[in-house]
Amino acid sequence: MKTKTEWNQRRETGVGEECGVFGIYDIDGKDVASSIYYGLCALQHRGQESCGIVVSDTRGERGNIAYHKDQGLVSEVFKADMLASLHGNLGIGHVRYSTTGGSTRENAQPLVLNYIKGTLALAHNGNLINAPELKEELVYGGAIFHTTTDSEMIAYCIAKERVHTRNVEEAILCTSRKIRGGYALVVMSPRKLVALRDPFGLKPLCIGKRGHAYVVASESCALDAVGAEFIRDIEPGEMIAITKDGIISNKELQQEKRAHCIFEYIYFARLDSTMDGIGIYDARIRLGRALAKAWPADADLVTGVPESGITAARGFAMETGLPFELAFYKNSYVGRTFIKPTQKERRSSVRIKLNVLEPVVRGKRIVLVDDSIVRGTTMANLIRMLKAAGAKEVHVRISAPPFLYPCYYGTDVPSNDQLIASEHTTEEIRTLIGADSLGYMKIEDLQTVVGDLGICKACFDNQYPVSEGKESRI
Structure with missing residues (x-):
């Protein structure tokens, strides 16, 4: 592991971040880009530097991925014509804040990967403390990085594990056993929405429902913004997979010790969450x-x-x-x-x-x-x-x-x-x-x-x- 001095230097280069994540799957087949937009607006306090939306259309024979992301506030990056062009009933979104030096368009999320099994999109709130070792392993394995975020390392690990697993859920679980730190993840394949919270519960994540649409978000205020009913918090160490058939919960990663970030209650979370x-x-x-x-x-x-x-x-x-x-x-x-x-x-x-x-x-x-x-x-x-x-x-x-x-x-x-x-x-x-x-x-x-x-x-x-x-x- 790196020393604390090395970690302080790493933070000053802008890798650490506090962000907001959002995901929705409308099983009835309704477009979700506008819902993601409103959800991200509700989470804007969690990050003001960049934002993005990725959607997939599960209504055809193959899921078609469309996305847009850029630096700026949600209302600046997404105008009406842009939202109207994002067709899909499954999608994820992200608002990002980075430390000094990391505010670039390349680091905007969600990240989108095209790999041997298809397309993968990921949005991440948190920070990994073993990112240097993880990156070194991936680089020696041939990975080429396009951002300076540890989120890209998570995405690459999932893509790598997916080659040897039955589905993306197993790949995410395998990846979660390699990463250390705080994280709330929403991952989208063309026909699935997966949400995962770190075993300590350092980062918040909750789930709600609106009609036949399931919604996951960093805070409950984002559920309110899209008219979704709060169901519950996703538990520390719990993975939720949402498909056209409904929800499956996996708690293999759960542990007894919990460590919810006290700063969420003191400052960071929105008052109505x-x-x-x-x-x-x-x-x-x-x-x-x-x-x-x-x-x-x-x-x-x-x-x-x-x-x-x-x-x-x-x-x-x-x-x-x-x-x-x-x-x-x-x-x-x-x-x-x-x-x-x-x-x-x-x-x-x-x-x-x-x-x-x-x-x-x-x-x-x-x-x-x-x-x-x-x-x-x-x-x-x-x-x-x-x-x-x-x-x-x-x-x-x-x-x-x-x-x-x-x-x-x-x-x-x-x-x-x-x-x-x-x-x-x-x-x-x-x-x-x-x-x-x-x-x-x-x-x-x-x-x-x-x-x-x-x-x-x-x-x-x-x-x-x-x-x-x-x-x-x-």
């Missing part, structure tokens, strides 16, 4: 309440950073009895600062994204709640803006513990040298950002937010469920 039996809105209210119990403040009002800190701020206000107020106007046409590819773009976004509502904050002692402090730049800017608008004091409360370690499974927590908490104490951070006080969520309180759900919180405590070969192999 439900994941593994936990409503995201309720989880963030509980985060705010726990934060208030641990770090109360003598203040006049509570506010949150839009949109990431608003719900936890409401929970903080509920617990303390302080009034909740909106202190910022958000320009909704600017993307999320956390997932901008470069630091320069992050700073530019902050300046035009939020403006202070001066009458609300003038002369007030304010509790400002947000989900995290990663590099510290955004929070420092917000505090300066509040004080320039007349706020007497700004007490910062963060609904996550300090980020101390990078994530290797696909969430954009950068390398240690970019994490402000890895180099500074809480008091030093308070001084650097200009806050009057600073309190972080206690790591021991995270479990109370999600009940008995097994969670991964390695970016806070360095306890990786899959790391450098120390733990059980996925």
Whole structure:
């Protein structure tokens, strides 16, 4: 296995990603491109750099594959005429976010392969920690790579295994025994839709139904967007295969240990989603309440950073009895600062994204709640803006513990040298950002937010469920 230093260097080249996946099979034979479009729009928060749709028409003697993908938002890449040209009742889609250096048209997904058994399309959310070894094996086997993503390695492995297996499901299972890390996959052959979730449940995936159409997606909000009824979460280590005959579930990969990404509940998932039996809105209210119990403040009002800190701020206000107020106007046409590819773009976004509502904050002692402090730049800017608008004091409360370690499974927590908490104490951070006080969520309180759900919180405590070969192999 590579060392953590090598992994940090690899992340800085842009291979790691946090994405959204979507798949649908309409057994009645209705075109699905528009449904995929709406599903991807609902998942746009999971990736804003590129997107794509692949469809297959199972209504003829042979499935005909059509696809389109490019850099940009879903609404930019897919216009009405483009969607109308994608005919098929089976399809998958993807929205992508990469780290610095990986935002290219070639890396847009879904990936489409033509190989000896036909055509294969794949969309992937996650990151593999054994990608270097896997790539080396494939290269020496003659593979030629056209992208810099580990998703292409998964696709090649499936294609390679398919030559020796009875069907694509067996090929996917064989591949899953070789890969290590976090992943949610949707794979499409001309007549099948297959979804697979890693055995730890690091990445979310759920399934729903609309009439005679089955839908899989990273979040339940995407099911709502296409009028599908939520059936259940796909279980960690479970593979679902959907054909014209219905659904088959395979749980061969399941294991006892679970490690659901806590960051989904703190920040990344959309507020109206439900994941593994936990409503995201309720989880963030509980985060705010726990934060208030641990770090109360003598203040006049509570506010949150839009949109990431608003719900936890409401929970903080509920617990303390302080009034909740909106202190910022958000320009909704600017993307999320956390997932901008470069630091320069992050700073530019902050300046035009939020403006202070001066009458609300003038002369007030304010509790400002947000989900995290990663590099510290955004929070420092917000505090300066509040004080320039007349706020007497700004007490910062963060609904996550300090980020101390990078994530290797696909969430954009950068390398240690970019994490402000890895180099500074809480008091030093308070001084650097200009806050009057600073309190972080206690790591021991995270479990109370999600009940008995097994969670991964390695970016806070360095306890990786899959790391450098120390733990059980996925």
